[in-house]
Amino acid sequence: MLDSVEVVKLRLSLILIASLVTCTTKERTVEGSVQSHFSSQDGIEWVVAREIYAAGKRIDAAIYTFTSRPLAQALVDAHKRAVRVRVLLDPSNASGEYSKAAYLINNGVDVRVERGVGLMHHKFALVDDSIIITGSFNWTASAETDNDENVLLLIGFPATYRAYSREFERIWRDAKVWEEGEGEIVELSATDTRALKKNAGEKVAVIGKVLRVGYSERSNTYFLNFSEGKNGLTVVIFSSAVGKFERLGIDITSYEGRQVEVMGELIDHPEYGLEIICEEPSQIKIIP
Structure with a gap:
């Protein structure tokens, strides 16, 4: 029987193997590197999961719609290995039928919903101190298999990272802790x-x-x-x-x-x- 650490290592190994056989666009600049991924080409979910499983310090995710089981499990596994995980959701989706908000909360992940009249329509995540995952991709099964979606993976780019971090902290500061059953339509x-x-x-x-x-x-x-x-x-x-x-x-x-x-x-x-x-x-x- 594999223990939780071995399971995480196995998942990460499988994701890394997948990354070696898929096609991505990569560019380097003086500030860092950029990778582009498309759901219709090499898929996206594995890219996000790879970065989550490789995280060592922190993960901040602002996601409009979150129903993906694999990505929810990846965040829970990260939390269990002492990575700080914070998730921002839009209140209209947090209580949806397939939302992973309750699963995350029940497994110790800090989940909040934005206060305000507009939508929390972001789809980005910050990993450790230098990785940005951003694009059109909601963390859902349909975004992976049905839609035409994209993400950019930016590694480095300190000024851009700080801008995304400030935006996350701005919303997080005024957001409220999500409770199951809250925000039902x-x-x-x-x-x-x-x-x-x-x-x-x-x-x-x-x-x-x-x-x-x-x-x-x-x-x-x-x-x-x-x-x-x-x-x-x-x-x-x-x-x-x-x-x-x-x-x-x-x-x-x-x-x-x-x-x-x-x-x-x-x-x-x-x-x-x-x-x-x-x-x-x-x-x-x-x-x-």
């Missing part, structure tokens, strides 16, 4: 205006039928209207997010007439009324 009906207004400022899941999809050609912005009147809910997809839908082959106008669930922060705007700003396609799910 309230489900609301898109037609219950009173309940919607009562929950303004909260992260919610709203279910309803999209009556009309409007479009502003000038700003390249879509508006999903759930009511004929001005007091109803509108989901806004700004130009900055439209490309994400297009890359996934999603025609935003196809939501018209469909029953959907929309997740996000509910805003009661003094001029525009009840809104949810949709920044990711995953915020909208069609209900069969």
Whole structure:
């Protein structure tokens, strides 16, 4: 029977072997080295796991969505060998069905969620005193197997490392310790205006039928209207997010007439009324 130290060594050995047979892009500068990895080419999860298992002092991770079992286990193993591990999550995802927040907490890892009205949308980790892992990659199975994702592994670059560290510490300082069951999403009906207004400022899941999809050609912005009147809910997809839908082959106008669930922060705007700003396609799910 292998003890915990031997298991960690075995995992690290397997990851190192994988790194020798996969293709990455590597460059060196006077400040350090850069490696680029893509989910569609050599994969990403093994890169993150390799750096976690090699950590000797500290790991600080700010991850929007965290459902990966292998990476959660890697952090727990690091904690057990006395590496300081801190994890920042977005509160809307920390209580998700497949979130690893509870597993990390139950195994002694320090997990906090950001306070504030916006999303904690970072996807980066700092390892020891000189390694930055950053890119589009959420720590999820779908990011590894289904999506087109990337990470950069930066080794060295002290000024850049300090900038990332300051950002992590800024959020960590004001974040709160996550507790299991906290931050569960309230489900609301898109037609219950009173309940919607009562929950303004909260992260919610709203279910309803999209009556009309409007479009502003000038700003390249879509508006999903759930009511004929001005007091109803509108989901806004700004130009900055439209490309994400297009890359996934999603025609935003196809939501018209469909029953959907929309997740996000509910805003009661003094001029525009009840809104949810949709920044990711995953915020909208069609209900069969």
